[in-house]
Amino acid sequence: xxxxxxxxxxxxxxxxxxxxxxxxxxxxxxxxxxxxxxxxLCAVVNATFEDMPKASQLTFDATQMxxxxxMLGQLAMLVFGAxxxxxxxxxxxxxxxxxxxxxxxxxxxGKVTVATGLALxxxxxxxxxxxxxxxxxxxxxxxxxxxxxxxxxxxxVGLYLALLAAFAIGISMVLRNSAAAxxxxxxxxxxxxxxxSLVDATRKIAEYLPNMAGSAIMQTVASPDADTPxxxxxxLGIMALWSLAAIAAGYLTLAKRDA
Numbered sequence: 001x002x003x004x005x006x007x008x009x010x011x012x013x014x015x016x017x018x019x020x021x022x023x024x025x026x027x028x029x030x031x032x033x034x035x036x037x038x039x040x041l042c043a044v045v046n047a048t049f050e051d052m053p054k055a056s057q058l059t060f061d062a063t064q065m066x067x068x069x070x071m072l073g074q075l076a077m078l079v080f081g082a083x084x085x086x087x088x089x090x091x092x093x094x095x096x097x098x099x100x101x102x103x104x105x106x107x108x109x110g111k112v113t114v115a116t117g118l119a120l121x122x123x124x125x126x127x128x129x130x131x132x133x134x135x136x137x138x139x140x141x142x143x144x145x146x147x148x149x150x151x152x153x154x155x156x157v158g159l160y161l162a163l164l165a166a167f168a169i170g171i172s173m174v175l176r177n178s179a180a181a182x183x184x185x186x187x188x189x190x191x192x193x194x195x196x197s198l199v200d201a202t203r204k205i206a207e208y209l210p211n212m213a214g215s216a217i218m219q220t221v222a223s224p225d226a227d228t229p230x231x232x233x234x235x236l237g238i239m240a241l242w243s244l245a246a247i248a249a250g251y252l253t254l255a256k257r258d259a
Contacts, residue, residue, distance in 0.1 A: 009110035026080035037069030042134040061221035062143040066134025078185045081168025086178025119165035127157030149220040156217030170246025214239030
């Protein structure tokens with residue numbers, strides 16, 4: 001893989017993403033809904049803080065509260081990752097891409113690099129905007145960027161969303177269909193952890209799923225009831241392994257099947 005050839009792949013993938021309205025809009029939606037929902041919930045919490053149970057007040061995580069809009073934001077990022085791949089298969093343009101870049105590993109690497117790079121930039125912007133706006137609305141219950149673990153949590157938003165996009169790209173490459181990939185991703189990443197967490201026998205399993213493990217990077221105050229065997233970076237590492245596994249599965253599918 002020459003440097004010139006790979007740079008051409010990167011330019012091509014960048015052009016694909018920025019010229020397809022759906023992918024651009026899902027990235028913008030990730031930022032907007034996360035910031036807006038987080039700001040609204042921070043305002044509500046500030047107005048009702050004294051009504052919260054004393055235990056909740058003592059363990060209140062002002063930083064994580066700023067990111068309370070992540071439920072919708074990560075949904076948009078999953079859709080983005082799925083459509084980066086699915087849109088090409090849906091239109092048949094993947095045949096043109098493979099004709100231009102016969103080395104399928106190079107094509108996938110370029111796609112993952114550009115898409116996760118964009119997700120990281122949007123994620124970092126989302127993290128910092130959510131934090132500063134949320135803290136402004138929390139008033140006396142806010143924290144500062146210089147406090148312990150806060151900067152790590154804010155940057156962690158960007159890392160989490162980038163890994164989420166990479167995971168979605170891998171799954172979408174396996175399924176080759178945007179609708180199927182989005183349905184599976186929503187179920188596995190957003191719904192399954194909640195369901196498993198409701199049952200004592202399966203709660204430990206939920207802790208090792210991408211969503212539950214990766215989101216630990218955004219916490220600055222440990223819950224007194226938490227007994228997870230990993231810390232914030234350990235959780236993000238688990239999520240990184242999920243993303244790598246998905247990309248590897250996507251590569252094997254791409255390498256062994258016709259377009």
